[in-house]
Amino acid sequence: MITxxxxxxxxxxxxxLDGLNFSVEEGDIFGFLGPNGAGKTxxxxxxxxxxxxxxxxxxxxxxxxxxxxxxxxxxxxxxxESNGYYEWMTAREYLEFFSNLYGEEMSRQEIDSLLEAVGxxxxxxxxxxxxxxxxxxxxxxxxxxxxxxxxxFLDEPTNGLDPKGRRDIHDLLMDLNRKQGTTIFLSTxxxxxxxxxxxxxxxxxxxxxxxxxxVKKGTIEDIFFLSTKEGxx
Numbered sequence: 001m002i003t004x005x006x007x008x009x010x011x012x013x014x015x016x017l018d019g020l021n022f023s024v025e026e027g028d029i030f031g032f033l034g035p036n037g038a039g040k041t042x043x044x045x046x047x048x049x050x051x052x053x054x055x056x057x058x059x060x061x062x063x064x065x066x067x068x069x070x071x072x073x074x075x076x077x078x079x080x081e082s083n084g085y086y087e088w089m090t091a092r093e094y095l096e097f098f099s100n101l102y103g104e105e106m107s108r109q110e111i112d113s114l115l116e117a118v119g120x121x122x123x124x125x126x127x128x129x130x131x132x133x134x135x136x137x138x139x140x141x142x143x144x145x146x147x148x149x150x151x152x153f154l155d156e157p158t159n160g161l162d163p164k165g166r167r168d169i170h171d172l173l174m175d176l177n178r179k180q181g182t183t184i185f186l187s188t189x190x191x192x193x194x195x196x197x198x199x200x201x202x203x204x205x206x207x208x209x210x211x212x213x214x215v216k217k218g219t220i221e222d223i224f225f226l227s228t229k230e231g232x233x
Contacts, residue, residue: 001026001151001183002047007056009042009207016042017053018207024185024200029177031198031215032187039207040187041080044153047185048078061150077144078153087129091115091139094128095146102147118142119168133160141169145176152176153185158193170196 002024009017017039024030034040045051047058049069058065063072086094092111099106106114115124118138123131131139137160144152157173158166174197176182186198194201195215203211 001028001061002030002185003057003059004043004047005057007043007046007058008054009039009046009051010054016207017046020056020204020207020209022202022209022212024183026183027177027181028200029173029184029186029198031194031201032185032204033189033191033194033201034204038204040204041155043204044078044080044155044185044187048076048153049073074147075150076153077147077149078155079140079144079157080155085128085131085136085139087127089128090125091120091128091131091142092124094139095142098143099146104146106146114142114145115139117145117172119165134162134165137161138165138169141172148180149182151183151185153187155187156189157186158188158190166190166193173197 002022004020004022007017007020008015020039020043032040032043042051046053047060047065049065049072052066060072061075065072086097089097092108092115095106095111095114096108099111112121112124115121118141120135120138120142123135128136128139137157141154141157144154154173158169161169170193173184177184184197186194188194198215200214201212202209
């Protein structure tokens with residue numbers, strides 16, 4: 001689903017990404033980990049065709065991200081770490097607006113079902129300005145699912161959620177992956193999210209990959225802290 005080769009990105013002389021190489025298989029829930037400033041968000045912005053790399057190659061589902069960005073955007077969606085919401089809208093109006101942008105023209109019943117799936121049943125007609133941080137996070141996930149993406153990028157998807165909310169989102173993502181075959185690219189600081197959801201991980205630090213492999217239960221925390229310990233790089 002994703003092939004990344006020798007990816008490099010620099011900002012004013014600072015190397016944010018220093019030759020990344022990794023792949024994501026169709027059907028993976030892929031964990032992309034690293035401390036703050038490691039290069040995670042920059043990588044996601046490149047993979048979702050928001051910014052361009054200085055060098056390297058990225059292919060998603062057979063499409064070159066740099067040469068065919070629109071073809072890539074048709075099959076992906078993303079929940080960025082920072083979301084902008086039109087707070088004068090209701091949740092239902094918000095999803096109706098985005099469904100029209102995507103050309104999906106979802107019915108009210110379909111929109112309400114999507115809101116129910118992310119735990120916002122009964123809140124469809126409430127103004128977004130009245131939503132808590134966790135409720136907005138749920139709404140952002142609903143928005144990211146409107147076009148039924150083959151590949152879903154999530155940057156801190158359970159940020160701001162209580163334990164029950166996190167479990168609900170875990171269940172939703174696992175259902176998407178198992179029942180609809182959605183490939184999920186997950187960036188998070190919550191290592192128990194990774195351990196519960198992901199089958200494969202990459203850990204980056206200072207723009208370089210320091211560990212990659214399959215997820216083994218009960219080992220993520222130790223692997224993460226050993227891999228990102230400055231003395232080991």
